[in-house]
Amino acid sequence: MSHRGRSIAAKRSLRPHLMFQGKLAEALALWERAFPDMALTRLDDGAGPPASVEVQLAGQTFTAFDSPPVHDFDFTPSVSHFVACPTQEDAETLAAILGKDGTILMPAGPYDFAPWFTGATGVNWQIEVAK
Incomplete structure (x- = not known):
């Protein structure tokens, strides 16, 4: 890998992304009980139940959202x-x-x-x- 390639790769970040189908608010409430130090940032407009969030649990950051369409997978x-x-x-x-x-x-x-x-x-x- 070239020096330029390593420089670009060092600037990348990776985090899990969880897609819920109507259970995001339930999951957040559960995680808040399990991980009292949970950090949460809403990524949506802030109106109503959370639809898209960034969450940190036990030092791990990930994003999660409630998918409006229903999918054939979970x-x-x-x-x-x-x-x-x-x-x-x-x-x-x-x-x-x-x-x-x-x-x-x-x-x-x-x-x-x-x-x-x-x-x-x-x-x-x-x-x-x-x-």
């Missing part, structure tokens, strides 16, 4: 938000909040990865105690 379990918690108690509390009314994809067990579940808003999570 979130896939192959992409999850992986959260490392400082204590077992914190991990259990966070999993209870985010997993309420959700679906367990892989329960806690004797393997080298975190329990994996889909929350009620369709977002996939893995919660573990930091090693």
Whole structure:
């Protein structure tokens, strides 16, 4: 790669973008309970429920929006938000909040990865105690 190419690449940024179908406000309320230090910036006109936002959870920034059209797809379990918690108690509390009314994809067990579940808003999570 040329010097110019590295310079341009160093100025790029990458962040996840989540598309909801009518559940953005519900997700934001849930995340606010789970992550009390959540930072939120509305990217829409600010009227009514949020339609487009920039969110920061546990130091990770991403954007999210509510799609007006209904699509034949939703979130896939192959992409999850992986959260490392400082204590077992914190991990259990966070999993209870985010997993309420959700679906367990892989329960806690004797393997080298975190329990994996889909929350009620369709977002996939893995919660573990930091090693």
